[in-house]
Amino acid sequence: MEVSVAGVLFGIFFLLAFTGVPIAFALGIASIVAGSMILPYEIILTIISQRMVSGLDNFSLLAIPFFILAGSLMNHGGIALRLINFAQLFVGRMPGSLGHVNVVANMLFGSISGSATAAAAAVGGTMAPLQKEAGFPPEYSASLNITSCVTGLLIPPSNVMIIYAVTAGNISIAALFVAGYLPGILMGLLLIAVGYIISKRRGYQTSQEHSLRDALKAFIAAIPSLSLIFLILGGIVSGAFTATEASVVAVLYALILSMFFYRSIKISQLPKIFMESAVTTSAVLVLVAMSISMSWVMARAEIPQTITDALLTISDNKIIILLIINIILIVVGIFMDMTPAILIFTSIFLPVATKIGMDPMHFGIMMIFNLCIGLCTPPVGVALFVGCSVAKVSVKQVLLPIMPFFLALLIGLALVVAFPQLSLWLPELMGLIDRPN
Amino acid sequence: MRILRWIERVLDTLLQTAILGLVTGLIVTVSWQVFSRYILNKPSTSTDELARFMLVWLVLLGAAYCVGKKSHLAIDLLSMGSSIKIRQWFNLYVDLMILGFTLFVMVYGGFRLLASIASSNGISPAMQMPLEYLFMILPVSGLLMAAYSTLSIMTFLITRFEKPGLASQGPGTLRD
Amino acid sequence: QDLKLGLAHNVGPDHVMAETLNYFADRVAEFSDGSIEVVVYGGGQMGETRDVVPMMQQGAMDMNKSFHGELEAFEPSFFVFNVPYLFQDIEHLRRFLYSDAGTELSESVNDKGFFNLAAYGAEARSFYTNKPIRKPEDLDGAKIRVFATPTTNRMVELMGGAPAPIPWGETYSAIQQGVIDGSENNITSYVAARHYEVAKIYSKDEHTMVVDYLSIATKTWDKLTDEQKSVLKRAARASEEHQQEVYTIQVADAYKLLEEKGIEIVEVDKEAFRKSVQPLIDELMQDPEKAKWIERARALAAE
Ligand code: NA
Numbered sequence A: 001m002e003v004s005v006a007g008v009l010f011g012i013f014f015l016l017a018f019t020g021v022p023i024a025f026a027l028g029i030a031s032i033v034a035g036s037m038i039l040p041y042e043i044i045l046t047i048i049s050q051r052m053v054s055g056l057d058n059f060s061l062l063a064i065p066f067f068i069l070a071g072s073l074m075n076h077g078g079i080a081l082r083l084i085n086f087a088q089l090f091v092g093r094m095p096g097s098l099g100h101v102n103v104v105a106n107m108l109f110g111s112i113s114g115s116a117t118a119a120a121a122a123v124g125g126t127m128a129p130l131q132k133e134a135g136f137p138p139e140y141s142a143s144l145n146i147t148s149c150v151t152g153l154l155i156p157p158s159n160v161m162i163i164y165a166v167t168a169g170n171i172s173i174a175a176l177f178v179a180g181y182l183p184g185i186l187m188g189l190l191l192i193a194v195g196y197i198i199s200k201r202r203g204y205q206t207s208q209e210h211s212l213r214d215a216l217k218a219f220i221a222a223i224p225s226l227s228l229i230f231l232i233l234g235g236i237v238s239g240a241f242t243a244t245e246a247s248v249v250a251v252l253y254a255l256i257l258s259m260f261f262y263r264s265i266k267i268s269q270l271p272k273i274f275m276e277s278a279v280t281t282s283a284v285l286v287l288v289a290m291s292i293s294m295s296w297v298m299a300r301a302e303i304p305q306t307i308t309d310a311l312l313t314i315s316d317n318k319i320i321i322l323l324i325i326n327i328i329l330i331v332v333g334i335f336m337d338m339t340p341a342i343l344i345f346t347s348i349f350l351p352v353a354t355k356i357g358m359d360p361m362h363f364g365i366m367m368i369f370n371l372c373i374g375l376c377t378p379p380v381g382v383a384l385f386v387g388c389s390v391a392k393v394s395v396k397q398v399l400l401p402i403m404p405f406f407l408a409l410l411i412g413l414a415l416v417v418a419f420p421q422l423s424l425w426l427p428e429l430m431g432l433i434d435r436p437n
Numbered sequence B: 001m002r003i004l005r006w007i008e009r010v011l012d013t014l015l016q017t018a019i020l021g022l023v024t025g026l027i028v029t030v031s032w033q034v035f036s037r038y039i040l041n042k043p044s045t046s047t048d049e050l051a052r053f054m055l056v057w058l059v060l061l062g063a064a065y066c067v068g069k070k071s072h073l074a075i076d077l078l079s080m081g082s083s084i085k086i087r088q089w090f091n092l093y094v095d096l097m098i099l100g101f102t103l104f105v106m107v108y109g110g111f112r113l114l115a116s117i118a119s120s121n122g123i124s125p126a127m128q129m130p131l132e133y134l135f136m137i138l139p140v141s142g143l144l145m146a147a148y149s150t151l152s153i154m155t156f157l158i159t160r161f162e163k164p165g166l167a168s169q170g171p172g173t174l175r176d
Numbered sequence C: 001q002d003l004k005l006g007l008a009h010n011v012g013p014d015h016v017m018a019e020t021l022n023y024f025a026d027r028v029a030e031f032s033d034g035s036i037e038v039v040v041y042g043g044g045q046m047g048e049t050r051d052v053v054p055m056m057q058q059g060a061m062d063m064n065k066s067f068h069g070e071l072e073a074f075e076p077s078f079f080v081f082n083v084p085y086l087f088q089d090i091e092h093l094r095r096f097l098y099s100d101a102g103t104e105l106s107e108s109v110n111d112k113g114f115f116n117l118a119a120y121g122a123e124a125r126s127f128y129t130n131k132p133i134r135k136p137e138d139l140d141g142a143k144i145r146v147f148a149t150p151t152t153n154r155m156v157e158l159m160g161g162a163p164a165p166i167p168w169g170e171t172y173s174a175i176q177q178g179v180i181d182g183s184e185n186n187i188t189s190y191v192a193a194r195h196y197e198v199a200k201i202y203s204k205d206e207h208t209m210v211v212d213y214l215s216i217a218t219k220t221w222d223k224l225t226d227e228q229k230s231v232l233k234r235a236a237r238a239s240e241e242h243q244q245e246v247y248t249i250q251v252a253d254a255y256k257l258l259e260e261k262g263i264e265i266v267e268v269d270k271e272a273f274r275k276s277v278q279p280l281i282d283e284l285m286q287d288p289e290k291a292k293w294i295e296r297a298r299a300l301a302a303e
């Protein structure tokens, strides 16, 4: 019974999603049909509508619209350029330096915004012409921008982490945020390493030395943006704010900064910016609402239980199970966007992971890292599309040059899976995980 | 055709106003929560609940607006490579799916749920507000989504069967 | 097996109620010779009580565990457990729960499409912060995390504190970083959530009680045979007894653990606290319906 319900649920979902029905509605319709196999359909209709509202009725989810709005305000405020200049101070002297600057700027941008595409567009859009001028093949710089823009999903704040924490339940968002730092930085460093090797072999240009004066200027110009990082993360980690409160502080900060100091946003532009952020938010959160309906149907039909049992019959070896999960997730990531993937597969795989003794926080970081790779692959990969469009190259052109960077990401994933301490050490150190003996 | 356009503009304006109000309201409410705790030293006891309820309304109204603007996340692999004519039929199919979902789940299911909640007189713990007000958004948003998808379907039918010359615009292109 | 019943609850697997409900499920299987299976959906998979109640009305869920604060949203009479200092101790609470008054309260939700099969009493809630709270003045201006209901908010305010509605899961770090000064709960929750690590003084003012209920949908109940009903009733009784045994052990363990950790348990001037909330009691007594429940609880107090 559970198996046929699961078959109908996923079968209908994929059928609808791949014929162009918006993912949120595909989730909802699949849940109705599968749910009607276990309960009368009019009851299922009522429950699905209820789960949509109750799923959204969550204080943690409120951080998402605020982070999206803060990111949008900071974007209009010309923050990307200031961060790029600042990043030059770190990696400006290495072979292929502009590529590394792109990576570091993406990581810095990621510490402010919870979205990969915002970074790919803002940083990559500014960097692409500069890199072209310096003689970098556009498909190379695009590959680096695409693979590094996803670091911001691991480096907090991160909207997908909030979604994971809410779906998994009983996970502190502050702790999960901190858990993402080392894996996110590791991801960036691996990409820089690969870029360094390639640049050195091909003799890509290094930018000239900065004078101390210029360096100081770049640093000072970046201070307002960098303070936002400390304000948000410091506030969350120290416990002064909840993630949601920190996100509204970020909105107020960005509003004041861009309206009164940079004067880059006029009050008359605000309705448009608010509206855009509200639309983005709704598109993401309505997915959350529908997935919560779907999780209810899955739980009621005992599907996660069935899948856990099935996986454990294949093997009770931790490594093999993790390998299977990761392979499935990579395939999922190729075809599916990150948010629905997290929403659907957390409820399916987290019970297995917990059963083989994995920390839910470690599992979340692994899953997000894994699905980051999917964002860079066709046919469904927002980072890939945005990265290609800002660098003015076709998807086909980057498919080969991006391969070495994929390899770096896969190595990073393997390290994150193999060494739980990469994810757990920092939050433990800061006393954010309260671990039962 | 002109009347369809007019209806759509009215819906858009209504939704935009409500959404902007809710975004502003959310910023004010959550800021007040921080302010009351740190500056006034007297934590507000109902902003948390109020903000959550506003978020629910915001997202479901925003989702209705996304139906109107066809900006929901979708994988349009199949229709992407095909001709305009085929794409129109795909659009019709998507509109019908959305219409079905909103009418069955959000409107019919939503009203059933409201009846159930009304019969048990549930209230929210902090604001002591009847829970019907929270769940009322289901039929409201459902009807708005249904209206948008109906408009899109009607536009398709009109352009297709009455003025073949306009058919190339397809559904969802009538907004200016 | 002839019958499969779903039971929802929203606590983690280590909670005493999770263990009690599993025990209930096992007894149902045993007493029915395996002909009734109870599938437990724990950890809030099915939603909170607010959501599960409509599910029970519709026939999508058979049973649910809720605590009295959640039922108060449906039937105001459950306010009685939030009345500060109404119950002397857990014995008084249990006398009330299993009296005619308690049964009547249990069944008062009948018209909402469900009723309570079993009731489980727990220890009283007290304040914990990083300074001793011996009298209401010690609470002056202190921010205390509460599960926000009007009665609870009013109580904390009258005692001199500022109620802060922080989610339970965020309370640990909120205390740790000084966002709030403390929280209030019973000794087992204080230990289970490890809040003693950040709020090191437990001041036993014992202001209000905690009651958990096991409810069943009327729709489900009406479909059962008399034999099946009696199986569920027997299992419910057995689970009540089991909870009392397990709970006593848990409380003893909690005190032992706190002693090992060097946590200070402070005895307080209860009379002063009782006096400080008198205005709240007076307000409640003005409502004849509420006054009736308060009187019935008082009638069962020990001499
Ligand atoms: Na980020």
Ligand code: NA
Binding pocket: A333, A334, A335, A336, A373, A374, A375, A376, A377, A378, A379, A380, A381
């Ligand atoms: Na992909």
